[in-house]
Amino acid sequence: MQQLDYDSQLQPFKYTAGFFTEMSGQNVVATLMPKHPVKAHVILTAHYDHLGKQGHNLYAGANDNASGVSALLFIAAQFAGAPLPFQLSFVATDAEENGLHGAEFFVSQLQLDDSITVLNINLDMLAVSRPKKTLYAFIANAQRQALQHQLAAISSDTIKVKVTSSSNIMNRLNTGEKIDWRRASDHYAFAKAGFAYIYFGMGYDPHHHKSSDQLSNIDQQLYIEAVNYITQFIAQLDMTKF
Numbered sequence: 665m666q667q668l669d670y671d672s673q674l675q676p677f678k679y680t681a682g683f684f685t686e687m688s689g690q691n692v693v694a695t696l697m698p699k700h701p702v703k704a705h706v707i708l709t710a711h712y713d714h715l716g717k718q719g720h721n722l723y724a725g726a727n728d729n730a731s732g733v734s735a736l737l738f739i740a741a742q743f744a745g746a747p748l749p750f751q752l753s754f755v756a757t758d759a760e761e762n763g764l765h766g767a768e769f770f771v772s773q774l775q776l777d778d779s780i781t782v783l784n785i786n787l788d789m790l791a792v793s794r795p796k797k798t799l800y801a802f803i804a805n806a807q808r809q810a811l812q813h814q815l816a817a818i819s820s821d822t823i824k825v826k827v828t829s830s831s832n833i834m835n836r837l838n839t840g841e842k843i844d845w846r847r848a849s850d851h852y853a854f855a856k857a858g859f860a861y862i863y864f865g866m867g868y869d870p871h872h873h874k875s876s877d878q879l880s881n882i883d884q885q886l887y888i889e890a891v892n893y894i895t896q897f898i899a900q901l902d903m904t905k906f
């Protein structure tokens with residue numbers, strides 16, 4: 665982020681795990697300030713923590729969430745030195761797996777006046793290998809109108825983008841376990857604070873939180889398509905439609 669000339673810093677925080685255990689973490693926060701004052705702030709998030717080593721097992725977390733962090737870095741490189749009509753921030757969050765602590769802390773530190781519109785774009789588990797080549801864009805009902813046609817306007821030859829506000833629908837299309845997608849990742853910290861969000865992900869992953877979540881189990885071509893789609897979406901994003 666520093667090499668790309670972003671205004672970047674570490675954001676340390678403390679949180680309690682379980683009942684009493686005091687833990688610490690740190691987010692990485694990078695911002696590209698626009699040349700002129702703007703009324704909108706787009707905040708891209710991807711958690712960089714995972715399960716680490718447990719016993720003899722190493723949990724690599726290729727999909728959860730190296731996929732999101734790599735996408736965040738790629739997108740940061742695309743927009744470096746090219747301010748958009750909104751403030752764009754990149755936040756690699758810590759302690760997501762323990763309960764979204766990094767995102768919660770980041771949101772608690774946000775200082776905004778009421779005239780600023782915030783959109784969180786959260787990237788988590790962007791690379792699942794499955795016959796159905798679908799990227800999900802999970803958004804709250806309230807922002808669906810503002811975002812749906814902007815999402816639909818981005819074309820991709822191979823990937824299908826499914827816009828949804830319903831965990832039930834997403835679970836049904838996924839044929840996996842029942843997951844509460846609204847609360848499943850860092851976007852929930854923004855949702856709770858009343859901010860708009862889009863969560864991009866590929867849904868249920870049979871390798872989730874297993875040591876088999878490795879590079880060999882992700883669909884790299886599909887992943888590239890997904891990241892290109894999200895990059896285009898940000899480049900064309902019209903925050904005045906909110």
Ligand SMILES: [Zn+2]
Pocket residue numbers: 711728729760788789849
């Ligand atoms: Zn995750």
